[in-house]
Amino acid sequence: MAIQIPTATDAVLAADEFLIQSFADLNGLKQKEMLTVITGAEGYYVTDSHGNQLIDGIGGLWCVNAGHKRQEIIDAVHEQLNTLDYYSTFYNFTHPAAAKLAEKVARLAPGHLNHVYFANSGSVANDSAVRILHHYNNRLGRPGKKKILSRTGAYHGSTHLSVAMTTPAYSKGWDSASELVHHLLCPHYWRYGDNLSEAEFLDLLVADLEVNIHNTGAENIAAFIAEPIMGAGGVIVAPEGYHARMASVCAANDIKYISDEVVTAFGRLGHFFASEEVFGITPDIITTAKGITSGYQPLSATIISDEIHEVISGPGETFLHGMTYSGHPAAAAAGLANIALMEREQIPQQVRTTGKLFENTLKALSSLELVGEVRGSHFMTGIEFVKDKAAKTPFAEQEMVGTKVAQAAQRRGLIARPLGNCLILSPPLTLDAPVIAAIGDILRESIVEVSSALNR
CATH class of the missing domain: 3.90.1150.10 (Aspartate Aminotransferase, domain 1)
Structure with missing residues (x-):
């Protein structure tokens, strides 16, 4: 006998006593009228x-x-579950939906970003990017090149590592892997530009990056991670040319550039990916989630360059990173249907x-x-x-x-x-x-x- 899911307010709120909401005042939610x-x-x-x-x-x-x-996405998930409800992309296994979606995402992504690791959230996508880069540097004989540069005002997730890359306000009173991360200045000109012109403020931001690289040592820094537009930090748009300038400094210091497109990808700014089309950069890694399935299934992607993939896939290597639901068939089917719908309707x-x-x-x-x-x-x-x-x-x-x-x-x-x-x-x-x-x-x-x- 199927479990009946309640829809009446009182019945839902009674069941909700057992649910922990994300980023909520849990004490305040004891007053059920707040829900x-x-x-x-x-x-x-x-x-x-x-x-x-x-x-x-x-x-x-x-x-x-x-x-x-959107019935097309719903039907695709239903059909996939009737065909192959679950199988893993672990070890030597693959399946059609995950393989096809990886190909499609790689073809949409800019430049040399041709290899896709699927997980189930933007937090895990960003964690995965860092783990991959740490291993990449180990393979190159650079075990000390592990630090991550992020920004005050950033949001990159809520797992132990990704919340460390997130602006400190989101982990107040909570622990994180903060020893790995250093936060640069927030690029919010309206709030922090003082009496500077926007061009002068941009110079200040770039100088802050350069000083932090000098103080930390480029040999100790694996990556700089940045959202094209900061999302949960307050929708902050950096000065014109910011990302290209920051990417140039990173490249000159052999620091990988991670573009966190968890929010900005799949159409929100008018393109499937915004990094190249809107901001003029081709990063080393793009992370994305959310819009990849339009939320119909939990899915994220960490998209890495050919060069990084070549290093981590060498002879005798095992990719010691994985999730039970990586490339889940139903999630992959939702992603394919969502992209097809977005392309068809432009x-x-x-x-x-x-x-x-x-x-x-x-x-x-x-x-x-x-x-x-x-x-x-x-x-x-x-x-x-x-x-x-x-x-x-x-x-x-x-x-x-x-x-x-x-x-x-x-x-x-x-x-x-x-x-x-x-x-x-x-x-x-x-x-x-x-x-x-x-x-x-x-x-x-x-x-x-x-x-x-x-x-x-």
């Missing part, structure tokens, strides 16, 4: 347990790029128009008193709220301004993600002009409401 129960989804809408239809302004969690309830190409409309609609909110900066690109946007617009004075954490705006927006039919003094938007890539306008109106009304309440 929203999502029971259904279609297109760019989700439905809660009270029957309210809400615009999914966060795309699940940066990931439902193709939109909810979703990345459409994003170059609709994403710009979304970006400009939200940037129009900059005129509001509470809004300090609207930043991001295409369907990846952050809105930062300030107490004093001219001085860029932030609100105190306990004032929870981002949360207040998110709650006001949800009452009006839009889910947005609060992040301290910021509000994050990362909707499905299928939004059309009317719903983009509706999002803009909801956000404007919600910000005005919160602003009025704060001024009373």
Whole structure:
């Protein structure tokens, strides 16, 4: 007899007593009215347990790029489970779906990135990139070349290693592999540029990299890891030319460049991969997840260069890294169907128009008193709220301004993600002009409401 999954609010919340939510105030969630129960989804809408239809302004969690309830992806997963429900890509085994998806991803990736390791999350993809590079350096007789350069404001995951590469704010009170990682300056010009021009701020950032390489020793540094646009650190866009300059310094010092495209790949910025097409770099490794299946199945990819692969696949070598669900047949089938759908409907190409409309609609909110900066690109946007617009004075954490705006927006039919003094938007890539306008109106009304309440 099949287990009946509850949908009524009270029944779900009773079962939820046993669930640990990610990145949540677990004590606060003991007050069950703080929880929203999502029971259904279609297109760019989700439905809660009270029957309210809400615009999914966060795309699940940066990931439902193709939109909810796409039958092509659902059918592909169903057909795959009926054909081959599970088999491993361990040892000498492979299967058609994983092999074909690896080929497809490699052909979409830039330049010489032709070898793909599948796992089940962006955290594991980034862990895998570092483990591979550590082994790569061992193979080359450089056992001391292990340090990783990251950035304050970065988000690279929540496993013991990936959270060490993430900005320290995400591991407050928790341990991590912090001895391996050094954080460079945050490239947020609006917040940290002071009286510098943007070009001068860029020079400062590059100099910071060079000083840290000198102090640590290039012979001790394996890689620099960077998101093309910082995501959960507040949707921070570095100055124009930043990634090319940083990549050039890394290459000159034999430091590998890892581009964390867990969020930016698969159409969010208008291309399947943003590193080369948008930012003009061909990294040594690209990591991705989320949009690769549009969230329909857990899947990530660590895509490595021919040169790295050649070193780690030499005679007598065993690749001593693997996960039970690496290249899971159903996940691989979802990835293939998702990419086929995106190619057929030309979703990345459409994003170059609709994403710009979304970006400009939200940037129009900059005129509001509470809004300090609207930043991001295409369907990846952050809105930062300030107490004093001219001085860029932030609100105190306990004032929870981002949360207040998110709650006001949800009452009006839009889910947005609060992040301290910021509000994050990362909707499905299928939004059309009317719903983009509706999002803009909801956000404007919600910000005005919160602003009025704060001024009373």
